[in-house]
Amino acid sequence: MKQLFTGLVCLMAIRATAQTPASTPSPLTVEKIMQDPKGWIGTSPSDIFWSEDSKTLYFNWNPARAKSDSLYKIALMGDRKPVKVMPAERRNLPLATGSVYNRSRTLKLYEKEGDLFLLDCKPTKNGTPPPHRLTNTVERESSPAFSGDEKKIIFTRANNLFTVTLATGEITQITYFDATPKKPETKPNSQEAWLKRDQLALFDVLRERKAKKDEGEKITKTGQFKRPKQFHTEGRQVLNQKLSPDERFVTFSLVKSAQGAKTAIVPNYVTESGFTEDLPARTKVGAPTASSELYVYDIQGDTIQAVSIKGIPGISDLPDYARTGPTPVPDSSMRRGPSAGATGADTTGKTKKTTERNVAISTPIWSEDGKHAVVIIRASDNKDRWIMRLDPATRQLKLLDRQRDEAWIGGYGASTSTTGFLADNQTLYFLSEADGYSHLYTVNVVTGEKKQLTNGKFEVQQVQLSNDKKFFYLTTNEVHPGEQHFYRMAVNGGERTQLTTMTGANDVTLSPDETKLAIRYSYSNKPWELFLMDQKPAAKDRRKAADAPKPLQLTHSLTPEFQAYPWREPALVTIPARDGQTIYGRLYKPAKPNGKAVLFVHGAGYLQNAHKWWSQYFREYMFHNLLADKGYTVLDIDYRASAGYGRAWRTGIYRHMGGKDLTDNIDAAQWLVKTQGVDAKRIGLYGGSYGGFITLMAMFTTPDVFAAGAALRPVTDWAAYNHGYTANILNEPYSDTLAYRRSSPIYFANGLKGHLLICHGMVDVNVHYQDVVRLTQRLIELRKENWEVASYPVEDHAFVEPTSWMDEYKRILKLFEERL
Template sequence: MIFAYLKKYLAAILLLLVTTGYGQQKITIEDFTEKGTFSQRSIGGINWMNDGNYYTSLIDNRILKFNIITGETEDVIFDGASLDKQKRINRYQFSADEGKILITTDRQAIYRRSYTADFYIYDLNTKSLTLLSENGRQAYATFSPDGSRVAFTRKNNLYYVNLNDMSEVQVTDTGEAQKIINGSSDWVYEEELSLTKAFCWSPTGEKLAFYTFDESHVKEYNMQKWKDGALYPEDYRYKYPKAGERNAIVTIHIFDLATQKIVDADIGEEWDIYIPRIKWTKTKDLLSVIRLNRLQNKFNILHVNGSTGKSSLAFTQSYSTYVDIDEADDLTYLNDGKHFIISGEKSGFKHLYLYTMEGKLVRQLTSGDWEVKTFIGIDESQRSKPIYYLSTETSPLERQLYKIDLKGRKKTKLSDQPGINSVNMSADFSYYINYHHSANTPINVKLFRTSNNKMIRVLESNEKLKETIASLNLSKKDYFSFKTIDETTLEGYLLKPNDFQEEKQYPVLIYQYSGPGSQNVTNGWAGSHFYWHQLLTQLGYIVAVIDSRGTGSRGVDFQKITYKQLGKYEAEDYIEAAKYLGSQPFVDAKRIGIWGWSYGGYISSLVLFKGAPYFKTAIAVSPVTTWRYYDTIYTERYLQKPQDNPAGYDDNSPITHAAKLEGNFLLIHGTGDDNVHFQNAVNLQNALISAGKQFHSFYYPDRAHGIRKGKNTRTHLYRMMTDYLLGNL
């Protein structure tokens, strides 16, 4: 008992030294939770102007107009100081003719992506500022193509405003809380399909296509909210379809502004489906509807007549595992009205394909044992019709910019530096902004002319951050790879103490996320929890970041091996990782730990329980503990329904293996987690208690999945995890 007390006392003293900046340790927890010491500057809120010579950006609550060539500020297009009650501009969009600006203010989040806000219309000709609607807060306000109207949703119904007289038209009136949603998505579509704005204008602005969600039969989940000073907690209920349960019934409708009539789109007789995307094609009055079956292994494109609602099946693709939802986002219709481009994994790697409107394959545009990660667009104004995309062709750890013509020829690599590139290309493809970073360099933002791929100027180089990094002498990423028992090569990197000595032995903490298609090991700057990991190296730990099987960028066979048995291969890989690390002369094999958040928390729990005696300690933050508690779209995509694959749900649940716990386990969860419910932590704790296992747990009242809300929350979290490791690893 005395030894244990002294150990914890010394750990607390050491933590105090770290967080107050004494001695050689220079990073404090507050540096990355409160002070913004490592804030990375970038160039955001970019809108390319129609004339091709200017772009605008939101800076210090002002919309500024910049000359592309010189970089000089040409004009202050709108100053947020003129908004009511000194509101901040959250985002903005121009009408097609750039005569008006739609300004989002007072954005209030609902869940991860959904929100309500107050919107304003600013007329650049008259310099007038007008509130979009005085009838209540709105969501997802969007200009019509001609800029004469703005559509939005409010309280489960769809509306639009005629800007000539600011008259408001209600498109639907069936919306009802917890029953019918028009024009916005339900919780599970928002979380798993990244869909919130569930409507779109036709190219001429004559029609509005929109979703309706009937969630009447979807079961509710309830959470209690613990408000300070309240005698009784508030009961919050919302629709959440867990694996195997009923989803909302989704239908697609088309509203004709001229007739004020709604037409129902024919999307087939099967109701237990998903509609991840709708979009208007380049053919007049033709709506594209993407349909997935419940198991998400069959992908269809329907073409719907916008006037009659009649549909035809234009394309179908089936998989033995599951569809990558990126295929829906990559779908691009060409101006000729005869073709579309879409991505697919038929070759075992994600590539781009050209099809006719009838679904006949014309050609595969890209090929090789590498993946197209981002389809940027096609410049149809050029004779060769160049296609721009980011890929892993040079390395799975990198993202490089390429172009190729519509015949799949003349492939050219445009980016010239190792690392990670992302691109914001102007609508006319004349210019692009490249955001580049690498393992040793934070984001550099540069402007390029597309025609000759010449850099015009540097927009941001993060010199201040570079100085901070240099002054702190951060640990460099030391990349490595190793083979598992079945000869699978896994990639990782180590962060070592700056005074690292080969002859010493160090404790190792493995960090992973491991979810399907994810990737933590890249030739990119920082990464999740990077500065906390740096702090741990200053305390004498080695941090190992490793990607297991099931993660992305290495092809279908590597990623989709986990199909129908999530957790099995990931756990095996991290046990193998512990064996490999433990064999290194500089690693103390008796002091190896693992941690993760969300899916990573699921894996860290499972690995500790199944991985004795290779792991001493694990931390699980907001973990799934049984996939039976998680939502339909995500879970069934990878495991099918629990009714059809019960073993896939139970064989690798941490709850199933709770009795095997031998090491130190810290379980952390927010009681207000609308995504991975607190129920997961409660039931794992019950299983551990029933098995007579001692462990540590902590809950954050009313905090959601990210455990951020409230003063000092993240500081408290990282300090608690640091203290736990000091005492238990």
């Protein structure tokens, strides 16, 4: 009873002082907030999935604070209390992801530990029956699917396609990919041909044996024992094999590895062996990349041929930057870096010769009746995405939709997983940024008629088709950029019905019968918990709100120690940018301001942090509470390129990282001075990864704005980062030199005035420690003295050890306390 009473008192205290706590019974320290979060905060539920009868919820959880999470379940028909799943039951459970159903959803097919299983989803008196094991082999079987007539199971083994007939268990090999080099065919010369004819003319036994051999080969090719066509891959990798619903065609991709691509190495100094060991890392942007082609194996015609890309509209279109001359330097800060004559993509201004761009073609998406196949094609420079109908018999492509972006195709609208056919087997749905925001569209693959189903200044982030294919379930941020809600909408568009009600983020896992929502929910000062509610519309009328379904909280994950502190609810604010745009931010206001301010710069580039849910930067969130307790005003913003605000915001950094993304932070700092009483000479900033990069650019190119900065695991030179991320934004270093020069902090290091702290893990295989080493040498040569580097020998890009977190944030706090 005493514990219950204490918990109620703590809960009341949290609610009463959520905005600006008047007093803190247990002061925050770096040691406290950076300790192992399992024991200090608690572990939120994750990886949620349902039983096939929709009566039991499963999820990973760790209320016992063990070394690793365990599987728990909640029976909806019982007391709805979490119970740990025993090993015997767990072994029989299907995987939460990667499963496929037959059309009636009575059978479920999945792979587990390299074998295939089939589950009968029809419940019995004793619940769902155990799964039926289809394979039990040393070799791995994967990518299971039902055949078009649902009488067979299709799967991959040893990089080839097989089928197993459910009625008989007969296994048939569909493809025969041979990795050994194909022997060159040699034709006999005149002498050899004459000698062979002469031998057959002379000897009856040779003629008889040849006739028998020829007849046997004819029977093998045309009879019931016909084997799949042998195909020599010639060193190329086979991927994405797929059998058409009518079992006539197999599509597959052949990937040719890049030649001459040098891989960076990351030395590991602290090892069990006592010797320095090299960690293989990645290539750098601009290195040669792999190429791929889509092939069609016509089983009936016994032919294998590639799909031609020549007919793709705009396949040879150059991007704008490659068709124009040098881009002028955007601002005077460039004078501290390379000369004003630094060139862009084309120093002559002449149009380059056009050639077909490399593309990647997706695995075909087939209609259920097997009559239509659609592929999604991406250009290697990521300026184009085509959705095209594929005729496998002729290997011809027909355009259905083209999305062109002179920056790069990206955002939620670039997803290929949210694409499929509706019930009519002719209408394809997909996401696109065509109108500037990620929205849902349909296109008729026969007539080409296209329709936009959602529109407005918000983003459709996830799409799921209902079992009967009459409705879409959507996750959007249309209520507010900082909220995520779950909706239902008819497949032909129209009004969206909001199903979730709680302010914050609602990550929904729908029950198989679609009657219940399992919601992983959080708010800005409340970590994720699991809730349950019936699928009913949210009440629009306040008078009816009392009758609306109320989410039931199923888990309580937080420790009493964590709940004892009155965690702030950051104020969501809007800040005017210099170009007229609106910046969203999270503001932590101290009870007793001291005139100091700190800006936090989130990482990842395309990520959102100014929102109403529990941040993935939870350590930073706690640190911001600590700073606010000390009188600091803290602000973190969704600068240009952050997620959730549409295409223009997403691509605002194209060809100039450290441009608008940096000026957004400068505008935010000036807003703090104008509206929050902050001293303009006592502002600092910090961030990790991309946030570390922005910190460097701020300290080097706008040295009078920030008095101190902490750059954590920062990119110092974008030419040293990976291809997949960097080439989208800055193109390639040898073809767009200007973009890299004006975007890389190492060229601007001479501008450093304030005090700089750099922290980096030495076994970082993402942003390599070499980045900091090169910048260190640059600062030494520039005779700079107001900087320091802290190295962490056992840490990768994301720190793991609590002692590393503690050391890093003690240094950050010391920097701000001493220099602001």
